[in-house]
Amino acid sequence: MSNIEEIKKRRTFAIISHPDAGKTTLTEKLLLFGGAIQTAGAVKSNKIKKTATSDFMEIEKQRGISVATSVMTFEYRDLLINILDTPGHKDFAEDTYRTLTAVDSVILVIDCVKGVEEQTERLMEVCRMRNTPVIVFVNKLDREGRNPFELLDELETKLGIRVRPLTWPINMGADFKGVYSLFEEKLYFFKINKTKIESNVVEINLGDDKLEELLGLKDAIQLTEDVELVEGVYDEFSNEAYAKGELAPVFFGSAINNFGIKELLDTFCEISPLPQPRATDVREVEPTESKFSGFIFKIHANLDPRHRDRIAFLRICSGKFERRTFYHHVRLNKDVRFASPFTFMASDKSVMDEGFPGDVVGLYDTGNFKIGDTLTEGENLNFAGIPSFSPEIFKELINLDPMKSKQLEKGIQQLTDEGVAQLFNLDLGNRKVVGTVGELQFDVIQYRLEHEYGAKCRWVPMNITRACWLTADEKPAMDEFIRLKGNQIAFDKDRNPVFFAESDWMIRMNRENNPKIHFHFTSEFK
């Protein structure tokens, strides 16, 4: 098969949701359709269980299990579909943001009872930054949820994207009868007989008398009115607007009951984008280019001290990746090759001899990689689009054992290269500040520093709520600002200056008083 045919076959996407909306359940159902797993429950082990949310060791163990499910590949309708897993736990939100840089599209799961929740808004912000195409799946229709029109309004206002329902529910909760497919003009019936779920498909025109026979008068009228309203209010579905990330098609269903999933998957296969071109600091890279390129979007450490190596996840962007071939590691300016890169077919790890754009390769790493690193066939370019977001919690790292300073230094550098947390340096007194999105990471870092690097530390909380990356119109203005602000200025790992703010008010005030200085909420501002 030629490279182009391989590219056309591939779809690489992530399922995102607020925890508990049904991401794991949906993933599992999709894998069942693709024949990648045989039994329900196979993906569950990957989920961080609620009982473990305050027990980081348990979470790390479960994250360990999740290496195998980081990428789930299955075949369906001649396509090779890669689902990139994203951790649902809020404290690992950064992992999710980074994974979103490696996909070509997203399915967003919403709980019909809860509607758009906080974490969903943040995730969609990341999708919008990159114009990632989004399909919305409104889940748990077997529960008494919110009015679908209200949910659609909320999606538009809170997520800042136009929506277009492609299916429409007939009732919810105990009365949930199924969905009507607006583009196929088919009724998908849903019935639970004791424990067995039955689904029936009937092709029907909404004006047909048979509709009343099938649904009863009340529901037939309601559906007809709803569909008229939908057609009147929402523009027709446009594939182009979807591909640009401007319009999200919406599906309704119930993942646990496997209802509405096939329609979702079939439409996904029809409309979702193939591997897309990607921006670099030099030029845009097309997947069809003959030379290989790719970038690291995730690094997974092995908690088992007997196996200290890490796994770096590479997204292939162009050309063909081959085992045992030298590739150029742009940041380190050296050539590297891999004896046993692996792939994730059918949730088993197996050695990958060759890979194509859209594929994700697992690479054993002994510390050569940092998140965002680029591999090429020699060209000096760096893939863009892996920003750091401001952490929310900041603590100073205090070394408890002066004899182990070197180990502490190495440990914290490596852990932050993995993306566990962000590291900042306060030049005054050479103090180290670690920023995270959740308290859990501090426990994780402390534990790993001790067990993997033999270094002991403690944390001193800092009164900072936000870090802003700084740029200036001219260098003297920046130098002056840095001099004036003293310990409110730190430097990130790439020596970019960062302003530590105690409150949003303080950012506003400093912005007003220093018009030549620009404050950025993500590290990607070039």
Ligand code: G4P
């Ligand atoms: P997540 O990955 O987004 O966090 O959600 P997950 O799929 O684990 O689903 C969260 C809970 O919602 C699970 O129940 C799951 O069974 C349930 N669920 C998923 N889809 C549906 C649906 O269509 N209808 C209803 N009523 N429930 C649904 P749990 O009790 O928390 O977990 P479990 O004990 O069932 O594993």
